[in-house]
Amino acid sequence: MTYDVIVIGGGSAGCVLAARLSADPALSVLLLEAGPDFATLEDLPPEVADASYAPFTHDWGYRSVADEFGNEVPVPRGRLIGGSSAVNVCVAMRARPSDHQAWAEAAGPAWGYEQMLPLYQEMEHYPYGEPKYHGLGGPYRMTMPVAEDLGPHAAAVRQASADLGHPLVDDFNAPGAPGFAYTPLSAADGVRLSTAVGYLNPVRHRPNLEVRGETLVDRVLFDGTRATGVRLATGEEIPARHVVLSAGAYNSPAIALRSGIGDGADLAALGIDVVADLPGVGRNLTDHPAYWNIHVAKPPQDLAKSMFGSVLSVAVGEGEPDYDVQILPSAAVPTAGLPAAFVSPTENHPTGWDMVFFVSCVQPRSRGSVRLASRDPEDAPVIDLGLYTDADDAELVAGGVRLARRLARTEPLADLLVAERVPGPDVSDEDLAEAIRRAPAHYNHGSSTMRMGGPDDPAAVVDADGAVHGVQGLTVADASVFPAMPRVATNVPAIVVAERIAGVLRERLTTDN
Template structure:
């Protein structure tokens, strides 16, 4: 094994929504030597390809991990897109800039996390954003991440028709989903400026930050596993056998990859590790509580003369199923123009996609083998409970009814995908389960929680239970998937842990 030149004080694995934030914040202290390793390419602050900057192009297969997963019982294999590039999935996502709700954070307290309430996290949501609109109590004006509230005039006719249809069906008009209320319909807030998707590599790893002599940023480095001496992390070894020595290691490789690195490092369910000939170092439930939002796209052709497709991301209906607990909003219906997105029909289209955003079912991430270049086995177990199936059915029916409303119907031509949305419950459920997709919000493969919690892998600051000098800081530590897109919440997590643990 060859060793890297100079040991890091802190080595960060993964330069995505959390890792880029950590690298920028932790290197603010000139006495702390920080090394950031990213498996995908690093384009620096000025060389990002147009495909990644154009917010109206969602997903980019040239910068994707190539993961597939089992969706559910009628979706044996679905694509699980994840960004493989500096900036991570924030460089390829739809640019939705929505926070988790106060009630989502209240659930975290159930897992022994008594200082992750909405009151605790709001200052960090405000600190990460710069936005000219919204109430001061909720919003930040000078943070690194530009967030812009879309207005009606910026939306396409189809987006506006969707909002009008929802209002006609009795849903409340929401001006700012990142404000006091979320129960209703309105335009998205986006981290998009002048059509350019603002990813964490662009806004945190600026030329000025990269010029710091105590920060080293490397792309195209795939990490195999964490190295230990006794119970303390001492660095990592990469897929090509290079060792990076470090005083401590932070895994920010994402919900799938951080779990896989932990497992290859001997951290996970002991029986599973032993089956791969991996010496168990810590018997922890890594990969056992995967959550994501099952997503059912219904794609319509746009009617002649209604073919406007930009902005791609438009409007959201955030609502409660009839089985939601008090105060919960467990359904999203999203109106989006998925131009150029893989697996979508070409031409002028509107997707009215339904997501169950507070699912009961849990999935798993497991190893297929010890080789770091072999993909992990991902099983989302979507709609794995009867209640999940009933609520998803309800959501898809809401989306279908909105498509038929006089406010929206004139913008739409025929249904392209699936071929039909039948009325009868059993048939429609079959259509839903066989057409599931990934909303792209995987969490909870290394959940935060108290040391005696049966599902916890890390403590409330991301430190792996029972080991020293190893943290996980990314969406994998979220204990319950929030009822919202996850990007801003993941950035907030990194900002908060950087502050509380390292004081920057």
């Protein structure tokens, strides 16, 4: 059978594409996912369904190459239906109007905020904000946390933020000045609502849609410069009229490179025939560098239901027009349960509880890369995150940690904390940037490795509709095509990118039929 469309990757974007494309009964759609396919909510393992837990049980197991200090940083990515939306911490943030302005400047006016707002409204079910900014009845259901869910420590950050002069924002996903806000969550009743749950599962009954889990793709097949299908790691070949790469910021470029799309010299060195010489494939990797500022906390009387659920967005850099740093305060949680508990010894911990300020530079200047280790699809790609290769990023994160320290010294929060544990009082404000560079972490927001841009942009890989330059029948739709890094968690931006590209592609394929 020749499918009309094969979508590679059943993650945040891939589930959207499969649902939206198969809405046309004339289009046959095959969705391929390397990890397991949990077809119903009841099939999900408990740790995946539980919105309060970010599991690493269904993970690709990637690590970055060592930095100058020898640090190899984990790069967790979901390997299951739903992708990373099935294992994330459920923060649901739209790209800012300023982010869409940058996208429009790089990739065309269709990506501007006013043009994209109807897609945000169509995708979401959000009964909390103003109708002119939000939608009801969409497949992406969001809820709002309340202070009681986050515990007294996180709630105290809100008051401390206001006391330090930061605006209290009612609706994070509406335009307006940055400040402290509760963050919408892609969760309800304690259940994580991935794109598999919201988009894919309700339409699995469609006769023109097929989903295959545990199916690793080797490469895209070509006849000249026209994509004709895919080859699996098993050697099986599946023909298609059109192929969509939605495997994420690491695996989409890896598949493209194995398919002969990338820097011609690099491909030739691996013995791969060049289909399209596009040096931008795998370049420009961007992530939000981050730091775990950890404080010993007094045990809470009321346990929180969510570790995260609020954010303080601030401008730290000189001349920043919007904001460039985010601080996510956590609830007080048992020390042994902290993802970052390993960064400092926990023996003789005075309370057994910690609170974290997760500080991130959300407009980083540093860039990394994704390359092939070999032609073997079983081999992990070579990921160089490039964190802090631009020293300004460490300074911005340090500015955020200094603010977090001020918050920790401000009542009512100060009365709920005992002492700073990481980096600790021995590290002065002046020495923070160096301490941050030596303890690299990131927000798990890899993006821009196959970014959008015009034919005159030598680093661009796809056009404004996600079509790969220089070939026919191949589209990319996931976080890898972001033309610029948004200031927010990347799940919602990846979904809205998939929404727009799915609409364009469906119309094009229907017209061609």
